[in-house]
Amino acid sequence: MATVRAAGIRGFAEVVRELGADPLPFVRAAGLDPAVLDHDDLPIEQSRLSTLLQSAAAGLNCPDLGLRMAARHGLDTLGPLAVMLANCRTGADALATTQRYLTVHSDALHVDQIPDPDGVPGAIALRYRGHPPGPPPVQATDAGIGFLHRALCLLFAAPDAPDAALRADDAAGAGSYGYGLLDVRLSYYPAEYPSPDRSSDRFSDRFSGRSSDRSPDRSSDRSPVRSSEGSPVCSSGRASDRTPVHDPDPSSVAGAGCYERFYRAPVRFGEPESLLRVPEALLARPISGAHEDLRIRAEAYLRTLLPDVDDMTGQIRTVIDGMLVFGAVPMEAVARALSLHPRTLQRRLAAQGTTFAHIVDNIRRDRARQYLTETTMPFGDVSSRLGFAEQATFSRACHRWWGVPPRRVRATRQGQQAFS
Numbered sequence: 001m002a003t004v005r006a007a008g009i010r011g012f013a014e015v016v017r018e019l020g021a022d023p024l025p026f027v028r029a030a031g032l033d034p035a036v037l038d039h040d041d042l043p044i045e046q047s048r049l050s051t052l053l054q055s056a057a058a059g060l061n062c063p064d065l066g067l068r069m070a071a072r073h074g075l076d077t078l079g080p081l082a083v084m085l086a087n088c089r090t091g092a093d094a095l096a097t098t099q100r101y102l103t104v105h106s107d108a109l110h111v112d113q114i115p116d117p118d119g120v121p122g123a124i125a126l127r128y129r130g131h132p133p134g135p136p137p138v139q140a141t142d143a144g145i146g147f148l149h150r151a152l153c154l155l156f157a158a159p160d161a162p163d164a165a166l167r168a169d170d171a172a173g174a175g176s177y178g179y180g181l182l183d184v185r186l187s188y189y190p191a192e193y194p195s196p197d198r199s200s201d202r203f204s205d206r207f208s209g210r211s212s213d214r215s216p217d218r219s220s221d222r223s224p225v226r227s228s229e230g231s232p233v234c235s236s237g238r239a240s241d242r243t244p245v246h247d248p249d250p251s252s253v254a255g256a257g258c259y260e261r262f263y264r265a266p267v268r269f270g271e272p273e274s275l276l277r278v279p280e281a282l283l284a285r286p287i288s289g290a291h292e293d294l295r296i297r298a299e300a301y302l303r304t305l306l307p308d309v310d311d312m313t314g315q316i317r318t319v320i321d322g323m324l325v326f327g328a329v330p331m332e333a334v335a336r337a338l339s340l341h342p343r344t345l346q347r348r349l350a351a352q353g354t355t356f357a358h359i360v361d362n363i364r365r366d367r368a369r370q371y372l373t374e375t376t377m378p379f380g381d382v383s384s385r386l387g388f389a390e391q392a393t394f395s396r397a398c399h400r401w402w403g404v405p406p407r408r409v410r411a412t413r414q415g416q417q418a419f420s
Contacts, residue, residue, distance in 0.1 A: 002108030011072030053139035063191030070146025
């Protein structure tokens with residue numbers, strides 16, 4: 001089961017509220033706990049994240065939802081990986097770091113270098129992959145590859161550039177603070193806005209900025225949403241008469257212009273793969289402000305989060321850690337995720353001197369200590385997050401682990417040492 005840290009939906013609640021709606025119904029309808037909006041390190045099943053963004057975009061008639069979210073993401077979205085990326089020596093080092101450690105943020109996402117699809121000398125492509133075979137979910141892919149673009153803008157900003165400069169209209173891909181983006185290729189077509197021949201004056205009113213006499217215009221109630229370079233992403237209101245059109249001609253879809261305003265570079269749709277074309281010289285370009293000692297310390301920490309591919313216990317811990325938030329984790333489900341027969345899984349764990357139940361218990365104890373000492377999450381939510389059917393069962397587990405109830409663990413602010 002592919003997962004991503006909840007940091008991947010940063011900006012979702014803000015965007016939805018700007019559109020005049022409550023994000024919680026969308027979150028619950030996608031089968032997610034509302035806590036994912038407040039706790040970056042909670043794992044989210046990738047398919048549920050895609051469902052969340054697609055349903056919200058459709059329900060709010062906001063085809064550029066993924067781009068709006070990407071515009072709000074900073075490097076810190078990547079958690080501990082951000083520290084290492086910001087302190088890599090060159091673009092090539094940052095790419096190698098991403099390829100090795102991106103799984104700490106999400107085991108569903110992959111970024112790699114491939115030859116330029118047009119065969120242009122001095123150009124390469126950074127390929128983005130984040131979803132299983134089949135039609136890519138537009139909003140989730142927009143948010144993902146849009147964040148890749150945003151991260152590159154931040155990594156290669158001038159050392160004295162204020163954050164506001166990164167959002168200035170002239171800080172485009174080829175601008176003074178950019179990384180030289182040549183163009184963008186997407187393996188899908190943009191989400192559509194209502195066609196003018198179907199929504200009549202409402203369509204022209206929305207995109208011309210005029211208020212319609214037929215329905216209230218909410219656009220004046222909020223400031224324009226801007227991309228990572230500051231240019232407005234598409235402004236859209238809500239409409240209930242949206243009629244989808246399949247296989248659109250991208251030149252006739254109003255939403256296509258949103259992408260070029262976001263990336264400040266040409267964008268092509270319906271391509272074989274989703275990628276950013278960049279100058280090959282970007283690989284040798286130094287990252288300003290990098291500190292070698294911080295990079296070394298960050299990598300040492302990341303290595304502790306990355307299980308050894310030959311370590312069966314580590315692989316099982318990773319799978320269980322991602323499944324616990326959705327309830328009890330049966331051994332059969334974990335074996336299936338690792339493409340093993342349950343009996344084979346049992347034998348391999350026995351060879352390493354442990355059992356499936358022992359691993360699950362250890363993970364629950366570690367996560368319980370984290371939630372109780374580092375967050376204010378209600379005890380009932382902590383219990384659910386750990387896969388317990390009842391809060392009373394969670395309380396008994398705390399007594400077994402530490403000899404005290406959950407409230408005592410939380411009351412001890414030195415809980416990291418007292419309840420290790």
